[in-house]
Amino acid sequence: MDFAFFLIQLLNGLQYGLLLFLVASGLTLVFGIMGIINLAHGSFYMVGAYLAWSLSSLTGSLAAAILLAIPLTVILGMALERLLFRHLYQRDHLYQVLLTYGLILVFEELRSIIWGDDVHGVVVPALLNASIPLTDNLSYPVYRLAISGVCLLLAAGLYFLIQKTRLGMMIRAGASNRDMVQSLGIDIKLIYTLVFALGIALAAFAGMINAPLSSVFPNMGSQVLIICFVVVVIGGIGSVKGAMAASLMIGLGETFGQVLMPDFAGMIVYVLMAIVLVWRPEGLFGRA
Amino acid sequence: MTDTLLQASSLHTYYGVSHILHGVDFSARKGETVGLMGRNGMGKTTLLKTMLGLVRPREGQVRVRGEDMTQAATHAIARRGIAYVPEGRGIFPNLSVRENLVMAARAGVDGHREWDFDRVIDTFPRLGERLSNGGAQLSGGEQQMLTIGRALMTNPDLLILDEATEGLAPLIAREIWSIIKTIRASGIATVIVDKNYAAVMALADRSVVLVKGRVAFAGASSELSENQELMHRFLGV
Numbered sequence A: 001m002d003f004a005f006f007l008i009q010l011l012n013g014l015q016y017g018l019l020l021f022l023v024a025s026g027l028t029l030v031f032g033i034m035g036i037i038n039l040a041h042g043s044f045y046m047v048g049a050y051l052a053w054s055l056s057s058l059t060g061s062l063a064a065a066i067l068l069a070i071p072l073t074v075i076l077g078m079a080l081e082r083l084l085f086r087h088l089y090q091r092d093h094l095y096q097v098l099l100t101y102g103l104i105l106v107f108e109e110l111r112s113i114i115w116g117d118d119v120h121g122v123v124v125p126a127l128l129n130a131s132i133p134l135t136d137n138l139s140y141p142v143y144r145l146a147i148s149g150v151c152l153l154l155a156a157g158l159y160f161l162i163q164k165t166r167l168g169m170m171i172r173a174g175a176s177n178r179d180m181v182q183s184l185g186i187d188i189k190l191i192y193t194l195v196f197a198l199g200i201a202l203a204a205f206a207g208m209i210n211a212p213l214s215s216v217f218p219n220m221g222s223q224v225l226i227i228c229f230v231v232v233v234i235g236g237i238g239s240v241k242g243a244m245a246a247s248l249m250i251g252l253g254e255t256f257g258q259v260l261m262p263d264f265a266g267m268i269v270y271v272l273m274a275i276v277l278v279w280r281p282e283g284l285f286g287r288a
Numbered sequence B: 001m002t003d004t005l006l007q008a009s010s011l012h013t014y015y016g017v018s019h020i021l022h023g024v025d026f027s028a029r030k031g032e033t034v035g036l037m038g039r040n041g042m043g044k045t046t047l048l049k050t051m052l053g054l055v056r057p058r059e060g061q062v063r064v065r066g067e068d069m070t071q072a073a074t075h076a077i078a079r080r081g082i083a084y085v086p087e088g089r090g091i092f093p094n095l096s097v098r099e100n101l102v103m104a105a106r107a108g109v110d111g112h113r114e115w116d117f118d119r120v121i122d123t124f125p126r127l128g129e130r131l132s133n134g135g136a137q138l139s140g141g142e143q144q145m146l147t148i149g150r151a152l153m154t155n156p157d158l159l160i161l162d163e164a165t166e167g168l169a170p171l172i173a174r175e176i177w178s179i180i181k182t183i184r185a186s187g188i189a190t191v192i193v194d195k196n197y198a199a200v201m202a203l204a205d206r207s208v209v210l211v212k213g214r215v216a217f218a219g220a221s222s223e224l225s226e227n228q229e230l231m232h233r234f235l236g237v
């Protein structure tokens, strides 16, 4: 493996990991703060991808499609929180799993009715449709670099929001004592709605920007969901920092695994999870 | 009437099938200090939680500044100038001391802002030395100061203190009492629940005693403190 090839795998692994982080961070936030297991989280990734595809065919521009789709997914997230998820906070995890599994089926059915069951491609925006040559016959697509850059920016923004702003303090406080937050005059229900919608929008956004690389197809959310649960478990439930570490670990592990040990690549993620859980049952950054 | 910040009438509160409050009346006016007393399990905390909307009464009414808020959300009640220092403190252990204070900052009703971060730190210099500590690393007394300081950050007109000195060493408890006196002197109305009845009655303009979820006494604190028989019958002292 020469250096240029190694560099390409490294960049691919990072890009995949950062994309996973976008999806998994919402899952871990909603899990850690509201105590909700949301199996339908991957469906929002799919919704994002399909919106990117259909709106970019409509407008002729992926950027325009994304700008239109983000507010739509935020509204969808807020509406679902108000109508459905709000009623699950105080419930047993079993109810949450049942309802959100049902929601996956609803989303797949709606997707089939609205968009059909075909596989679609989304074109890379012309502005980013270029490659950076690394050697005579190896080059790296600018679009992938752009995705990594956007994901890094969002991760930094998320960190700032949660660690440095008053809203972030209220969010963290809400994870520890809901009644006390309300007694201070803070509308915890509104905060939950915002956190939920943020998580949904991040997952959907990941689906949108990855659509040109992954293409758009039925059930695309389930694969992502499973990996994201692995991320949440490895990183520690509720820990955004942990989600970042675990996403990168899995992104790099899976990418290099496919190159170095293609026969076992599918297992690597789960082997990683098993090792981490034996070593730290609460996850890398979990609260023991 | 406009003077009354908080008024509860004929509250009946249940936990499941247990009937805890049996028609309790309670009120706190602007600037006044009310002592709420009673032995363990008589319903003091339940009364406070019902008035704050953390527990819903099955019957009766809660009025805040004259407005019916029996079914209002807790945050809406708090935003009308009521702050709560709960039993067992309720600091956010996963936030630093500074964050515990900053997250609560807000102007009071009609926009007054006597209390801000600097004034709270002036009042509780010990907190100033621990700003970046996690809430969980504080001693019991410091946690209590943090909870009171955090309540003041909301610029309340009424501060409700539920067992603020419970479990504290006498010296620290005395410090908390002197802080409560300072707060009272600044014009903030207070409702004080505490096992130290003498200290409560010395501060309170009026006292209310609960016995098994009913008001057994309500009147001037002196009327109660000077009556050995009542003290013994209601409070066992």
Ligand SMILES: Nc1ncnc2c1ncn2[C@@H]1O[C@H](COP(=O)(O)OP(=O)(O)O)[C@@H](O)[C@H]1O
Residues within 6 Å of the ligand: B015, B018, B020, B038, B039, B040, B041, B042, B043, B044, B045, B046, B047
């Ligand atoms: N969450 C609860 N569920 C059931 N019963 C409760 C609960 N909280 C308090 N109680 C009962 O309600 C009664 C009044 O409790 P409380 O209001 O805490 O009394 P106090 O504050 O005067 O000590 C007690 O008998 C207590 O056991």
Ligand SMILES: [Mg+2]
Residues within 6 Å of the ligand: B044, B045, B046, B087, B162, B163
């Ligand atoms: Mg009590």
